[in-house]
Amino acid sequence: MSDTSLAVCPACVAMPKGETALGVARSDSLRRVELSLPTIHCAACISGVESGLGNLEEVKGARVNLTQKRVAITVEDIPGIEHRLIELLTNWGYPARELDSAVLEKTRNDQHGRDLLARLAVAGFAAMNVMLLSVSVWSGATDATRDLMHWVSAAIALPTVAFAGMPFFKNAWSALRVGRLNMDVPISLALILASGVSLLETMEGGEHAYFDAALSLTFFLLIGRYLDYRTRIAARSAAVELAALEVHRATRVLPDGSHETVPMDAVREGDLIAVAAGSRVPVDGTVVDGRSELDPSMLTGETMPEAVGEGAHVIAGMMNLTGPLVIRAEGIGEETLLTQITRLVEAAEVSKNKYTSLAEKAAKIYAPLVHILAAAAFLFWGFWSSDWRLAINIAAAVLIITCPCALGLAVPAVLTAASGRLFRNGVLLKEGVALERLAEVDTIVFDKTGTLTTGHPRLTNADQVDPDDLAIAKALAMGSAHPLSKAIVAASAGIGVATITDHSEEPGMGSRAMWNGQDVKLGRAAWVGTDDTPTQTTAWLKIGDRVIALTFEDDLRPEAAAAIRSLHGAGYQLQLLSGDAEAPVRHAADALDIPVWHAAKTPAEKVAILDALKADGHKVLMVGDGLNDAAALASAHVSMSPSTAVDASRTSADLILVSNDLREVADSLRLAKASKRRILENFSIAATYNLIAVPIALLGFATPLMAALAMSGSSIMVSLNAMRLGRQK
Amino acid sequence: MNVLVYLIPVSLGLGLLGLVAFFWTVKSNQYDDPEGHANRILSDRFDDEPDE
Numbered sequence: 001m002s003d004t005s006l007a008v009c010p011a012c013v014a015m016p017k018g019e020t021a022l023g024v025a026r027s028d029s030l031r032r033v034e035l036s037l038p039t040i041h042c043a044a045c046i047s048g049v050e051s052g053l054g055n056l057e058e059v060k061g062a063r064v065n066l067t068q069k070r071v072a073i074t075v076e077d078i079p080g081i082e083h084r085l086i087e088l089l090t091n092w093g094y095p096a097r098e099l100d101s102a103v104l105e106k107t108r109n110d111q112h113g114r115d116l117l118a119r120l121a122v123a124g125f126a127a128m129n130v131m132l133l134s135v136s137v138w139s140g141a142t143d144a145t146r147d148l149m150h151w152v153s154a155a156i157a158l159p160t161v162a163f164a165g166m167p168f169f170k171n172a173w174s175a176l177r178v179g180r181l182n183m184d185v186p187i188s189l190a191l192i193l194a195s196g197v198s199l200l201e202t203m204e205g206g207e208h209a210y211f212d213a214a215l216s217l218t219f220f221l222l223i224g225r226y227l228d229y230r231t232r233i234a235a236r237s238a239a240v241e242l243a244a245l246e247v248h249r250a251t252r253v254l255p256d257g258s259h260e261t262v263p264m265d266a267v268r269e270g271d272l273i274a275v276a277a278g279s280r281v282p283v284d285g286t287v288v289d290g291r292s293e294l295d296p297s298m299l300t301g302e303t304m305p306e307a308v309g310e311g312a313h314v315i316a317g318m319m320n321l322t323g324p325l326v327i328r329a330e331g332i333g334e335e336t337l338l339t340q341i342t343r344l345v346e347a348a349e350v351s352k353n354k355y356t357s358l359a360e361k362a363a364k365i366y367a368p369l370v371h372i373l374a375a376a377a378f379l380f381w382g383f384w385s386s387d388w389r390l391a392i393n394i395a396a397a398v399l400i401i402t403c404p405c406a407l408g409l410a411v412p413a414v415l416t417a418a419s420g421r422l423f424r425n426g427v428l429l430k431e432g433v434a435l436e437r438l439a440e441v442d443t444i445v446f447d448k449t450g451t452l453t454t455g456h457p458r459l460t461n462a463d464q465v466d467p468d469d470l471a472i473a474k475a476l477a478m479g480s481a482h483p484l485s486k487a488i489v490a491a492s493a494g495i496g497v498a499t500i501t502d503h504s505e506e507p508g509m510g511s512r513a514m515w516n517g518q519d520v521k522l523g524r525a526a527w528v529g530t531d532d533t534p535t536q537t538t539a540w541l542k543i544g545d546r547v548i549a550l551t552f553e554d555d556l557r558p559e560a561a562a563a564i565r566s567l568h569g570a571g572y573q574l575q576l577l578s579g580d581a582e583a584p585v586r587h588a589a590d591a592l593d594i595p596v597w598h599a600a601k602t603p604a605e606k607v608a609i610l611d612a613l614k615a616d617g618h619k620v621l622m623v624g625d626g627l628n629d630a631a632a633l634a635s636a637h638v639s640m641s642p643s644t645a646v647d648a649s650r651t652s653a654d655l656i657l658v659s660n661d662l663r664e665v666a667d668s669l670r671l672a673k674a675s676k677r678r679i680l681e682n683f684s685i686a687a688t689y690n691l692i693a694v695p696i697a698l699l700g701f702a703t704p705l706m707a708a709l710a711m712s713g714s715s716i717m718v719s720l721n722a723m724r725l726g727r728q729k
Numbered sequence: 730m731n732v733l734v735y736l737i738p739v740s741l742g743l744g745l746l747g748l749v750a751f752f753w754t755v756k757s758n759q760y761d762d763p764e765g766h767a768n769r770i771l772s773d774r775f776d777d778e779p780d781e
Contacts, residue, residue, distance in 0.1 A: 043771035066765035117755060125748045129741060145733070152737055 030060055031077040035086065035096040036241070037069055045094070052092055053085075068241075070099065079261070099241065116167070116229055120222040123164035126156050127215040131708070134212040138705045150202040150209045157211035158195060164218045165191050167225060183363040183408065186370045187221060190214075190399040197396040200389075208393065213400045213707045220715045221408045228412035228432070231419050235430050238423075239656065250282040251275075253326060267329050275325045277507075278481055281318045285327035286311060291508035292323035293482070298646050299627050301449040301579025303457070303554045304537050305484075307508050307524060317627055317646060321482050323507020341630055344603055345652055348635030357433045358679050359411040366407065374398045377698050390700070397702040401693045406714040410682035413722035418675040421725065426659025427668050428643075434654035436679075437638040438672035440619045444567060444665070445610065445632075447624030448578035448588050451642065452560045452662070457483055457537060457552035459491035469548055471498040473541045476511045476522040484539045485511075485522075487552055510539070518544040536583050554584060556591060563662035564592045570666060573618070577606055579628045606632040623665060625649055640665065671725075678725050682718045689714040 046064045053062035061074040082098050089096040133149045171184040198209040252262050253272040275281050293305040299317050374395045382391035415432040422429050446452050474492040477485035500513035510523015521528045521542040528542040537552040576597035578585045585599035613620050622636035625645035633639035633652040641653035642660045693710050696702055
């Protein structure tokens, strides 16, 4: 919370009053409703929402979570209650959106995170206490006192290592069982060997025990694991929240003509579904009643609306623009466009080469080397001195000293810092390795509709149309929800409105009226009676016998030009890949100065183009939002989607632009490169420290004190180096 | 040195107390809404049912 945001909070001061009932039929059973409140930020907001909702008779309890900016409401189970609550909250000054409780439920029970946290806490507690005991040994305790300290340490350390080290043992075992080595194998070996050797030493009354080293090793490594896990879970819950914002419901028409709202999976083939103007078609089907225009841009990238009437086939995901429709659901589980695209996405994901992350590469070099070194030290000292107790002690020291404490922190610490900074910039990183892949990108491919453009049309030839004619068009367009009508009204802001009478709207066709005794119409070509076939989105204005064309173009995002320029400047190759017709694509490419463009591509062709680029050795970043981009997003080296994208695309994309600001593309690329540099720096810090410490351990000069100092020192250095990333401007 | 017989268990006991306290805070969802808790103390309404 900041002071500036306090000052602009409109609703914080006034406590909502008045409403005590929602004016709906009551019910006995209770239900839990969760709403997202993106604007709440202060103490007054919390009490405002909670007491306002608490005053309602239907509401049994309301609890705000300020961190997640949500409110959980226990309310009587009344149909449509969510909409009443949202309306009420919005009136109070807190715009609310419904969240799908079923989707959120999946992330609520975070069993794994709590388990890891418990192990981390136990390891931390044990490490501190044993370190305390070890300090007295290092500062000169001898004989019986030293033995006592060692025994107490052993009593704490052995059960702790067994409990807290379990994640490492499990991973190591599952790798060994299939005959592979991973980072957890040397870790487990070091933990077991260090504890075992120290126990033997303690029994013999020996001088060196590595209990503290084994525990601090466990503690530091668990910190790395926990950070890693937190990064993933934070990104996942944010992604889940995005998904939960889209509540999947359909309005079913019952035989008696009444409507009911049902979840998507309750829809059966043959059901009649009502689609209101302004909402999306929920399932594939055939229109049985009504006429309208559908906007297919999310599906195909085409910006020209499509007229539909009775008997027309409609596809799930299209936006219904003008009139209400009733459709008969069909093709559920059959060959729908969605299943075709899903198949393409799956195929792309399978064919995608498995990326080897930097951590995996490091582990591949590191794990065998450590084992060979430790074994060599053991055999050499054993045969040379014939003192096998000394030999196993040295081997344990080598394993402890080389143990990948710093390596274990090197990657997660950087990824945590980087994803935190990305999140503050409005970019959601779904998976850590995507950041490493992003750092390798040399070519960026953009989708046009909805990605580079806003998806809202703009009237382009306003200055060529007589202002008097435009005034008539404005009068006809006013009050209509059609995007072209809205564009006409927006473009004619400085022009008066002509006086028209008998204004009526014909769904799917246009609107008509009388003006000065003449018939005026605004709408589709066939309806106004012209047979022109335009190359771009056009609406026709007919005044008497005159026909005037009004052309539209999908408006570029305001920041698109600046974003593209900065990417050009950074030396990336740029391409435009769209499903839209040639003319608008060429126009957008020219306006943005993108040299290579492809128009009218199907989803499969998009994948083919990306595959060709891949075959040429390019690492491609794909930025897209439509359903037709989903497969291309999955097949690219790394991919981004704006948060306005369809579900399938957001699922395929590695990064999501929550802020919907294209300039973040360049910033994310820069941050990805910085992160990769930082990871490599961390590896070299860890390696340098090993280069110094390993010879000392091999020669048998290592003491538990040295191991403890070196381990903590390198881990802290690596974490500090990673944290620089979070602050960098 | 005999004092160690008392002091070691005492120090371990105090540490353990901290560990138990930490587990309790995790179990009672005290990390679910840190920002909300920080702001709720500014409100004069009593927060009787922090669990939900």
